[in-house]
Amino acid sequence: MSTQPTLPLASRTADLVGSVIDSSTSLLASQTHDIVRFAMGSPAPEAIPTEALAEVGRQALGVGASDAYDYAATEGDPPLREALLETLEGTSDATTPERLTITAGGMQGLDLGFKLFVDPGDLVAVESPTYTNGSATALSYQAQLLEVPVDHEGMVVEHLREEAARTGRRPKVIYTIPTFQNPSGATMSLARRRELLELAQEWGSMVIDDDPYGMLRFAGEELPTLHELAAGSPLVFSVRTFSKIIAPGLRVGWVDADPGLGQLLINAKQAMDTCTNLPMQRLVAGFLRGGYLQEHLATQRVQYRKRKEAMQEALTEHFGDIARWTDPEGGFFLWVTFEPAIDTEALFKIALAEGVAYIPGNAFSAEGRFPDALRLCFASTPPDRIREGVRRLRAAVDRQRAEG
Amino acid sequence: MSTQPTLPLASRTADLVGSVIDSSTSLLASQTHDIVRFAMGSPAPEAIPTEALAEVGRQALGVGASDAYDYAATEGDPPLREALLETLEGTSDATTPERLTITAGGMQGLDLGFKLFVDPGDLVAVESPTYTNGSATALSYQAQLLEVPVDHEGMVVEHLREEAARTGRRPKVIYTIPTFQNPSGATMSLARRRELLELAQEWGSMVIDDDPYGMLRFAGEELPTLHELAAGSPLVFSVRTFSKIIAPGLRVGWVDADPGLGQLLINAKQAMDTCTNLPMQRLVAGFLRGGYLQEHLATQRVQYRKRKEAMQEALTEHFGDIARWTDPEGGFFLWVTFEPAIDTEALFKIALAEGVAYIPGNAFSAEGRFPDALRLCFASTPPDRIREGVRRLRAAVDRQRAEG
Numbered sequence: 001m002s003t004q005p006t007l008p009l010a011s012r013t014a015d016l017v018g019s020v021i022d023s024s025t026s027l028l029a030s031q032t033h034d035i036v037r038f039a040m041g042s043p044a045p046e047a048i049p050t051e052a053l054a055e056v057g058r059q060a061l062g063v064g065a066s067d068a069y070d071y072a073a074t075e076g077d078p079p080l081r082e083a084l085l086e087t088l089e090g091t092s093d094a095t096t097p098e099r100l101t102i103t104a105g106g107m108q109g110l111d112l113g114f115k116l117f118v119d120p121g122d123l124v125a126v127e128s129p130t131y132t133n134g135s136a137t138a139l140s141y142q143a144q145l146l147e148v149p150v151d152h153e154g155m156v157v158e159h160l161r162e163e164a165a166r167t168g169r170r171p172k173v174i175y176t177i178p179t180f181q182n183p184s185g186a187t188m189s190l191a192r193r194r195e196l197l198e199l200a201q202e203w204g205s206m207v208i209d210d211d212p213y214g215m216l217r218f219a220g221e222e223l224p225t226l227h228e229l230a231a232g233s234p235l236v237f238s239v240r241t242f243s244k245i246i247a248p249g250l251r252v253g254w255v256d257a258d259p260g261l262g263q264l265l266i267n268a269k270q271a272m273d274t275c276t277n278l279p280m281q282r283l284v285a286g287f288l289r290g291g292y293l294q295e296h297l298a299t300q301r302v303q304y305r306k307r308k309e310a311m312q313e314a315l316t317e318h319f320g321d322i323a324r325w326t327d328p329e330g331g332f333f334l335w336v337t338f339e340p341a342i343d344t345e346a347l348f349k350i351a352l353a354e355g356v357a358y359i360p361g362n363a364f365s366a367e368g369r370f371p372d373a374l375r376l377c378f379a380s381t382p383p384d385r386i387r388e389g390v391r392r393l394r395a396a397v398d399r400q401r402a403e404g
Numbered sequence: 405m406s407t408q409p410t411l412p413l414a415s416r417t418a419d420l421v422g423s424v425i426d427s428s429t430s431l432l433a434s435q436t437h438d439i440v441r442f443a444m445g446s447p448a449p450e451a452i453p454t455e456a457l458a459e460v461g462r463q464a465l466g467v468g469a470s471d472a473y474d475y476a477a478t479e480g481d482p483p484l485r486e487a488l489l490e491t492l493e494g495t496s497d498a499t500t501p502e503r504l505t506i507t508a509g510g511m512q513g514l515d516l517g518f519k520l521f522v523d524p525g526d527l528v529a530v531e532s533p534t535y536t537n538g539s540a541t542a543l544s545y546q547a548q549l550l551e552v553p554v555d556h557e558g559m560v561v562e563h564l565r566e567e568a569a570r571t572g573r574r575p576k577v578i579y580t581i582p583t584f585q586n587p588s589g590a591t592m593s594l595a596r597r598r599e600l601l602e603l604a605q606e607w608g609s610m611v612i613d614d615d616p617y618g619m620l621r622f623a624g625e626e627l628p629t630l631h632e633l634a635a636g637s638p639l640v641f642s643v644r645t646f647s648k649i650i651a652p653g654l655r656v657g658w659v660d661a662d663p664g665l666g667q668l669l670i671n672a673k674q675a676m677d678t679c680t681n682l683p684m685q686r687l688v689a690g691f692l693r694g695g696y697l698q699e700h701l702a703t704q705r706v707q708y709r710k711r712k713e714a715m716q717e718a719l720t721e722h723f724g725d726i727a728r729w730t731d732p733e734g735g736f737f738l739w740v741t742f743e744p745a746i747d748t749e750a751l752f753k754i755a756l757a758e759g760v761a762y763i764p765g766n767a768f769s770a771e772g773r774f775p776d777a778l779r780l781c782f783a784s785t786p787p788d789r790i791r792e793g794v795r796r797l798r799a800a801v802d803r804q805r806a807e808g
Contacts, residue, residue, distance in 0.1 A: 007638050007664060008576050008610055010523045010545070016671040022478070029477075040475070048470035057465060066452035069651035071444070073433075074426070104508060104655075107678045115544070119414045137675040140519070141414070172412050206412055234411050247473035249682030251508075260411060267420040271541040274511045277681050278653030 012120070015139045019132045020363030024348060028357045036381060036389030039357040041182065041244075041332050044380040047303065048247050049287070049296050056286030061279050068282045072275040074266050076102025076254070080281040083288035084254060092225040093214070093240065098259035101269060104276050105251040106212050107133070109239030110175075112255060112268050113208045114138045117173050117237075125171035127155050129335070129364030129373070131182040134175060134210060136366075145366050146171055152326070154178060154188025157195040170203045178226055180213040180331025183364045183375035187220075187329060193229055200235045209238040213331035215245050215297055218305035220329035227256055234258035242284055244332065245297060250280045301330075303379075308334070310383035311376060314390035322397070325376075332379040337361075341372035342397060350400050356392040416524070419543045423536045424767030428752060432761045440785060440793030443761040445586065445648070445736050448784040451707065452651050453691070453700050460690030465683050472686045476679040478670050480506025480658070484685040487692035488658060496629040497618070497644065502663035505673060508680045509655040510616050511537070513643030514579075516659060516672050517612045518542045521577050521641075529575035531559050533739070533768030533777070535586040538579060538614060540770075549770050550575055556730070558582055558592025561599040574607045582630055584617040584735025587768045587779035591624075591733060597633055604639045613642040617735035619649050619701055622709035624733035631660055638662035646688055648736065649701060654684045705734075707783075712738070714787035715780060718794035726801070736783040741765075745776035746801060754804050760796040 028039055061068050075081070080102060088094050103109045118124060120142035126135045128147030135145055146163060149156045155176055164170045174196065178188040188196070200207045209226040230236035241253030257265060269275075287293060311334055315325055325336045338344070344360040351357065361373030378386060432443055465472050479485070484506060492498050507513045522528060524546035530539045532551030539549055550567060553560045559580055568574045578600065582592040592600070604611045613630040634640035645657030661669060673679075691697060715738055719729055729740045742748070748764040755761065765777030782790060 006608065007662065008521055008608055009668075010519065010521050010526075012523070013520055013668055013672075016520075016668055016675070018667055018671045018674070022670075022674065042474050045470040045474075048473045050465075050470050050473065051467045053473070054465065054467045054469075057461060061454075061458065061461060063455050063458050065458075066449040066454050066651075069452045069454070069457070069653040070446050070449075071652045104677045104681070107674075108676065111676050115414065116417055117412055117414050119416070122414075133674060133678065136671070140672065140675040204410065204412055247470075248475045248678075249473040251677060251679070251681035258411065263422055264413075264417055264420055266426075267422045267540070268417075268544065270422070270426065270511075270537060271420070271544040272512065272515050272676065273508045273655060274537065274652075275655070277508070277655035277684055279684060279687075280681055283683075 012140060012142050015142050017136050017139055017366070019136060020345070021133060021359055024359050024363065027352070031352060034355050035352065036356045036385050036392060038376040038378070038381065038389055039359050040380065041377055042248055042380055043244060047300055049292060052287060052290065052292040053283060056283055056290060060282040060286045068279050070278060072278040072281060074270045074275050076100070076276065077278055077281040077285065080285040083285045087288050087293060092222070092228040093238070093256065095256045099256050101255045101257070101265050102276050102281060103253045103255055103269065104273055105243055105248070105253045106210060106239050106241030107137070108272065109241070109253055109255045110134050110137045110208065110210060111272065112265060113237045113239065114141050114143065114173070115268055116261065116264065117206045118143045122172040123169050125160055125174040127176060127181065129183050129361065129370055130175070131177060131210070132364055132366060138173070138175060139366070147365060147367060147369065150181060150184050150186055152186055153192050154181060154186050155192065155196065157192050157199060160199060171205055173206045173208060174200060175208045175210065177210045179211050179223070180216065180328050180333070183333050183359070184335040185326040185328030185331060185333045187223065190223055193223070193226055197226065197229055197233070197236070201233065205235065207236045209236050211238065212241045212244045216301060216304060217330035218301040218308070234260055245293070246284065246287060250284060252276060252280050252284050304330070306383055307378040307381065307386060310386045311378040311390065314387045318390050318394035332377050334376045334378055335373060336376060337373045342400065343371055344374040345371060347396055347400050351393060351396040354392045354396040354399065356389045356396065358393070416544060416546050419546050421540050421543055421770070423540060424749070425537060425763055428763050428767065431756070435756060438759050439756065440760045440789050440796060442780040442782070442785065442793055443763050444784065445781055446652055446784055447648060451704055453696060456691060456694065456696040457687060460687055460694060464686040464690045472683050474682060476682040476685060478674045478679050480504070480680065481682055481685040481689065484689040487689045491692050491697060496626070496632040497642070497660065499660045503660050505659045505661070505669055506680050506685060507657045507659055507673065508677055509647055509652070509657045510614060510643050510645030511541070512676065513645070513657055513659045514538050514541045514612065514614065515676065516669060517641045517643065518545050518547065518577070519672055520665065520668065521610045522547045526576040527573050529564055529578040531580060531585065533587050533765065533774055534579070535581060535614070536768055536770060542577070542579060543770070551769060551771060551773065554585060554588050554590055556590055557596050558585060558590050559596065559600065561596050561603060564603060575609055577610045577612060578604060579612045579614065581614045583615050583627070584620065584732050587737050587763070588739040589730040589732030589735060589737045591627065594627055597627070597630055601630065601633055601637070601640070605637065609639065611640045613640050615642065616645045616648045620705060620708060621734035622705040622712070638664055649697070650688065650691060654688060656680060656684050656688050708734070710787055711782040711785065711790060714790045715782040715794065718791045722794050722798035736781050738780045738782055739777060740780060741777045746804065747775055748778040749775065751800055751804050755797060755800040758796045758800040758803065760793045760800065762797070
């Protein structure tokens with residue numbers, strides 16, 4: 001580009017960060033040898049209900065079904081909206097038509113939330129560690145991030161209050177993954193949930209409640225969602241997705257938000273992609289109406305519990321002396337912290353060579369915290385392979401120590 | 405919301421405008437009587453290749469095809485990227501892997517372009533009339549719009565130069581639909597295309613080249629695209645889509661842009677929706693590889709020419725005394741201007757009652773210009789129904805005059 005005109009980039013492009021998640025998964029994608037993959041947050045291939053989806057597809061997307069390929073209403077296709085409202089009835093995510101917008105997966109829900117609420121320079125509180133592809137969306141609107149620690153009860157809400165007292169700045173938006181958090185696996189306790197909502201109410205801050213894993217609880221007691229606890233407060237913007245409970249490639253999710261947003265939300269989505277792809281909306285609608293979801297979730301929960309237990313047993317066997325890890329009650333992820341500290345980004349290439357992949361801890365903090373931690377996805381690997389993968393991970397650590 | 409906290413909206417929400425296109429189509433959607441629909445820019449139901457799509461779907465999305473439901477690479481699924489590169493080879497849109505990003509339809513291409521290049525307050529030149537759902541995306545990043553007239557040779561580029569001389573302000577971005585423009589049907593002449601690119605080069609302005617209809621030429625000579633004429637200049641950002649040539653519901657399109665954008669473009673898309681839905685990418689890849697596109701386009705071009713001619717004949721019969729209209733060489737739309745002026749927004753409800761729908765002219769200008777014009781889509785209605793629709797439109801005009 002040296003002899004050519006400079007691109008007249010917008011100033012926000014300076015904040016359009018990539019993530020270590022992406023660079024790790026790109027590196028992983030180029031490998032051809034046998035690798036146990038604890039890196040991606042995808043359901044296992046055998047957990048994708050292709051039989052049910054193919055069956056629904058034959059009915060909904062067959063010869064002559066031209067209406068399934070037209071533009072959809074921006075707020076979502078009526079059959080999916082109806083099936084979803086019915087599916088959510090009686091759950092902690094129960095909602096009403098005025099609050100519901102179908103989105104292109106959870107990420108578009110986050111894009112909508114941050115676009116609607118973040119001005120350049122606004123303070124956005126995020127969990128630390130957090131899902132950095134989510135916080136990257138806040139950065140793309142030039143947010144300033146405030147990293148709030150996470151413990152076994154989720155986001156340390158008290159820290160938020162202390163920081164505000166110390167700096168005199170309150171966050172405009174608080175971004176949280178309250179249930180089976182990505183990457184820590186922690187679940188925000190009921191007391192913390194209430195504390196967070198009180199703080200949001202006191203400050204007039206928006207809570208972006210990103211809960212992709214909530215339906216995948218395999219242990220412990222169900223907790224009310226932030227959506228339910230907020231009881232209609234306009235300050236909770238809830239982002240949900242079918243990515244983890246049916247399949248990520250569908251790119252179908254939903255947002256549950258204050259009806260006062262009304263046309264603003266529609267206009268914002270219209271300017272992003274006109275509408276969510278209609279064939280996949282019809283597919284999900286048929287999947288829900290066909291009663292496949294509950295059975296599918298029941299099966300997955302059993303599998304995921306077994307896999308988490310297999311991973312914890314293997315970790316105890318191979319890492320009992322040098323690491324500690326979290327004990328999630330659902331979702332996809334375990335978070336491992338090494339003591340004494342190990343550089344998990346440097347370890348990554350050795351681990352790949354040993355045949356195991358994960359995401360380094362610093363991928364989950366815009367400030368690069370957690371260099372001595374890593375995220376393991378237990379959900380997409382069968383127990384035997386999990387045991388083999390953890391064994392390989394220990395071999396990588398030993399090799400790094402021997403070489404270091 | 406009166407007793408509840410106020411939503412802490414971002415300032416850009418003041419610019420998140422809806423469009424008369426949306427309100428017109430919403431009103432249309434609620435009608436149950438027989439209506440000839442010239443409003444929407446969708447292909448006709450019979451123009452959706454459901455047989456080929458179902459056939460490809462059986463192969464690509466069947467039982468066991470779990471990989472088709474996973475996350476896709478953000479830049480697009482390799483099979484689609486390869487099939488598309490091959491399809492475009494030898495055409496005016498021929499491109500290379502480094503320039504290509506798969507998007508969620510053309511609208512996401514526009515969202516990417518405006519997000520990457522527009523800072524609040526930046527001047528964005530748009531055609532007048534233009535596709536306001538596109539310019540709304542520029543507004544969502546707080547652009548200031550400059551409306552540039554369109555004549556039978558497309559955007560009047562000279563006007564751009566004059567305005568810049570008059571105001572001392574050059575547009576940062578120039579948004580154009582050069583071929584079979586929406587809504588006017590006009591095609592930018594070769595001289596104008598060259599003039600526009602020279603101006604962009606002189607000013608260092610980005611050209612967002614939105615060309616959804618280019619493959620649907622049914623008369624006249626093919627012209628090189630702005631992409632081809634730019635010959636690798638980084639200042640042309642080309643947005644393309646399968647919406648009009650296969651089906652809009654797929655939400656699959658592509659962007660052809662300077663490789664210097666590189667990771668920025670990937671990061672921007674990642675923050676919007678992670679990736680484009682994978683099953684529909686596989687479907688389009690199979691459609692292209694199966695050789696269905698060329699035959700499909702050939703059939704559609706013949707149909708669209710017949711429909712355009714039927715509409716022009718009917719207009720001559722019913723409106724020869726009071727209107728003039730454009731003569732598009734491809735695409736979907738005719739633009740009708742009434743003389744003496746008729747208020748086409750007021751006419752809309754009467755027309756609905758008479759059983760015909762269109763989009764009022766003021767929908768295509770953020771400033772509400774063209775109150776005496778309207779857009780007719782000829783592409784989605786068979787000739788006999790077109791004749792009936794135009795007859796009903798004249799009946800509506802006569803009724804409005806009698807009542808007025």
